[in-house]
Amino acid sequence: MKPILNRPAGLTEAAFHYCPGCTHGIIHRITAEVMEELEILDRAVGVAPVGCAVLAYNYFNCDMLQAAHGRAPAVATGIKRARGEAVVFTYQGDGDLAAIGTAETVHAAARGENITVIFVNNAIYGMTGGQMAPTSLPGQVTQTTPYGRDTAAAGYPIRVCEMLATLEGTAYAARVSVDTPKNAAAAKAAVKRAFQNQLDGAGFSIVEILSTCPTNWGLSPVDALAWLRDNLLPYYPLGVYRDCKKEAAV
Amino acid sequence: MEKLMLKGNEAIAEAAITAGCLHFFGYPITPQTEVAAYMARKLPKIGGVYLQAESEVAAINMVIGAAAAGVRVMTSSSSPGISLKSEGLSYLSGCDLPAVIVNIQRGGPGLGGIQPSQSDYFQATRGSGHGDYHLIVLAPGTVQEIVDLTRRAFDLADKYRVGVMLLGDGVLGQMMEPAVIGEYTPAVPAKPWALTGASGRPKNIVNSLYLDPEELERTNFERFRKYEQIRRDEVLFEEYQTEDADLVLVGYGAPGRICRNAVAAARAEGLRAGLFRPVTLYPFPSEALKKLAERAKRFISVEMSMGQMVDDVRLAIECRRPVDTCLRTGGVIHTPAEILEKIRACAKEEGLI
Ligand SMILES: Cc1ncc(C[n+]2csc(CCOP(=O)(O)OP(=O)(O)O)c2C)c(N)n1
Numbered sequence: 001m002k003p004i005l006n007r008p009a010g011l012t013e014a015a016f017h018y019c020p021g022c023t024h025g026i027i028h029r030i031t032a033e034v035m036e037e038l039e040i041l042d043r044a045v046g047v048a049p050v051g052c053a054v055l056a057y058n059y060f061n062c063d064m065l066q067a068a069h070g071r072a073p074a075v076a077t078g079i080k081r082a083r084g085e086a087v088v089f090t091y092q093g094d095g096d097l098a099a100i101g102t103a104e105t106v107h108a109a110a111r112g113e114n115i116t117v118i119f120v121n122n123a124i125y126g127m128t129g130g131q132m133a134p135t136s137l138p139g140q141v142t143q144t145t146p147y148g149r150d151t152a153a154a155g156y157p158i159r160v161c162e163m164l165a166t167l168e169g170t171a172y173a174a175r176v177s178v179d180t181p182k183n184a185a186a187a188k189a190a191v192k193r194a195f196q197n198q199l200d201g202a203g204f205s206i207v208e209i210l211s212t213c214p215t216n217w218g219l220s221p222v223d224a225l226a227w228l229r230d231n232l233l234p235y236y237p238l239g240v241y242r243d244c245k246k247e248a249a250v
Numbered sequence: 251m252e253k254l255m256l257k258g259n260e261a262i263a264e265a266a267i268t269a270g271c272l273h274f275f276g277y278p279i280t281p282q283t284e285v286a287a288y289m290a291r292k293l294p295k296i297g298g299v300y301l302q303a304e305s306e307v308a309a310i311n312m313v314i315g316a317a318a319a320g321v322r323v324m325t326s327s328s329s330p331g332i333s334l335k336s337e338g339l340s341y342l343s344g345c346d347l348p349a350v351i352v353n354i355q356r357g358g359p360g361l362g363g364i365q366p367s368q369s370d371y372f373q374a375t376r377g378s379g380h381g382d383y384h385l386i387v388l389a390p391g392t393v394q395e396i397v398d399l400t401r402r403a404f405d406l407a408d409k410y411r412v413g414v415m416l417l418g419d420g421v422l423g424q425m426m427e428p429a430v431i432g433e434y435t436p437a438v439p440a441k442p443w444a445l446t447g448a449s450g451r452p453k454n455i456v457n458s459l460y461l462d463p464e465e466l467e468r469t470n471f472e473r474f475r476k477y478e479q480i481r482r483d484e485v486l487f488e489e490y491q492t493e494d495a496d497l498v499l500v501g502y503g504a505p506g507r508i509c510r511n512a513v514a515a516a517r518a519e520g521l522r523a524g525l526f527r528p529v530t531l532y533p534f535p536s537e538a539l540k541k542l543a544e545r546a547k548r549f550i551s552v553e554m555s556m557g558q559m560v561d562d563v564r565l566a567i568e569c570r571r572p573v574d575t576c577l578r579t580g581g582v583i584h585t586p587a588e589i590l591e592k593i594r595a596c597a598k599e600e601g602l603i
């Protein structure tokens with residue numbers, strides 16, 4: 001048999017623990033492929049979050065650290081400031097990045113910290129069993145919003161790329177999705193850009209990737225992709241929200 | 251060697267730099283201000299990194315990142331800030347990373363005050379975050395000792411891959427005294443575990459997660475074997491007129507200094523008083539104190555807190571002798587006279603006068 005897809009050098013042999021149909025796996029693969037293509041695996045240092053991707057330190061084939069919940073951008077800052085030649089990235093969920101770690105995220109961006117952030121937005125807390133996330137949609141049913149997210153009581157979702165795009169320190173902020181092969185290809189291009197920016201010394205680069213959580217959304221993998229398209233895409237439009245290189249070129 | 255007039259807080263910063271610490275992450279708070287200000291002035295000029303973080307939470311996580319990347323790194327704060335760093339200190343310890351943490355204590359609880367205090371003794375010696383871990387805790391009593399212990403802190407951190415806390419108080423931080431900085435060769439071991447990029451070697455992982463209970467238990471046992479060695483090999487203390495003492499004061503930091511005067515005054519009255527000054531608070535010098543209990547009649551724990559170290563004194567002497575306390579708190583500093591008064595009262599109760 002001829003393998004259709006080889007495992008990228010950026011991934012170890014360890015088998016993913018992600019649920020069937022979860023797009024965390026695709027996002028890992030994209031990140032790994034980009035690191036391989038940019039030939040940075042021997043100087044990459046990744047920071048894993050607390051969340052479903054907590055074991056990412058076992059999956060990425062480069063030096064890895066497992067940070068406290070939400071603190072990955074601060075840890076990445078310490079690594080990058082100590083070892084400027086390293087290519088430092090964080091991989092974080094929405095609870096990690098936009099709730100408990102909001103301060104660390106915003107200030108790493110404000111400082112223009114020269115790191116790359118892979119932000120997986122699945123609009124829910126996956127690991128802890130499906131609670132409301134800062135990105136859960138109005139009306140979305142979760143374990144802790146059993147009657148739907150009531151914005152009068154639970155407030156509104158945070159659009160991270162739009163928020164960070166207001167900061168001078170943000171070099172690049174793009175929202176992508178991996179729900180179709182075409183979108184996945186665009187996602188990979190954005191991730192590559194976010195790493196290339198770091199190599200070019202451009203500053204803080206974040207790629208927000210809309211992702212599924214079939215398990216906690218209570219949907220089959222196929223229905224989860226449809227739900228993402230029907231609900232997340234309208235609320236979280238894909239696009240580039242800030243691109244300092246483009247601005248410089250204009 | 252040349253003696254310099256140095257403020258305690260500045261001595262910490264200068265000593266750290268001479269120990270090879272070129273990375274500092276902090277968040278402003280009184281009364282440690284001069285540590286950070288000194289670093290902000292010096293580090294950028296010598297190729298180092300000073301970074302003012304958005305919070306103490308972020309600062310300690312930056313320390314974690316830099317320590318994991320293999321460099322000597324320090325953060326400095328005061329009581330409320332150390333509370334915020336506690337999460338990070340737990341992760342630092344769970345990851346076996348070396349770093350130096352300064353706490354120039356102020357009064358609490360809550361926002362408390364900004365005057366000197368020792369009410370973070372429990373927080374420092376018990377490991378303030380979650381889980382089974384300790385920091386080595388060093389408590390200097392003079393500016394010279396600040397210099398020496400700051401350097402030692404970095405060497406100990408690297409030797410054992412632990413967090414080392416330099417525990418001071420506002421008195422020590424603000425005090426000016428002559429001290430010798432002098433030459434010093436830091437003892438930096440190789441760090442093959444550091445995250446430097448996996449070039450020419452298998453990948454490294456810095457981690458505190460162990461989903462298998464047996465494995466987590468094993469790592470905790472291993473870490474505590476390390477603490478055992480530290481308890482055996484790294485205990486520091488100073489004794490003053492304890493050889494024949496009936497009454498032994500136990501005090502560290504600023505009260506440790508004031509106790510000296512009280513002991514001298516008591517001796518002038520014919521009372522056989524002495525001072526035992528712990529320099530390492532973790533490991534606590536229990537053995538040496540226990541030995542004193544063979545002869546001494548009574549111990550007096552002198553603390554700027556509601557009485558925290560007194561527990562360690564009682565544990566050390568296994569409650570064989572009465573232990574009194576002489577306590578000020580909230581930022582109030584003992585006078586030698588009130589300590590002397592306490593010595594007299596204890597002497598009376600022991601039938602010595
Ligand atoms: C300080 C702290 N608070 C809470 C938790 C529990 N916790 C673990 S993962 C998680 C949420 C993760 O959700 P998200 O970041 O959205 O990632 P996902 O699991 O969806 O990929 C929480 C609250 C923790 N580990 N630490």
Ligand code: SF4
Nearest residue numbers: 018019022052126213
């Ligand atoms: S719980 Fe959700 S986010 Fe986590 S692995 Fe399963 S599907 Fe993916």
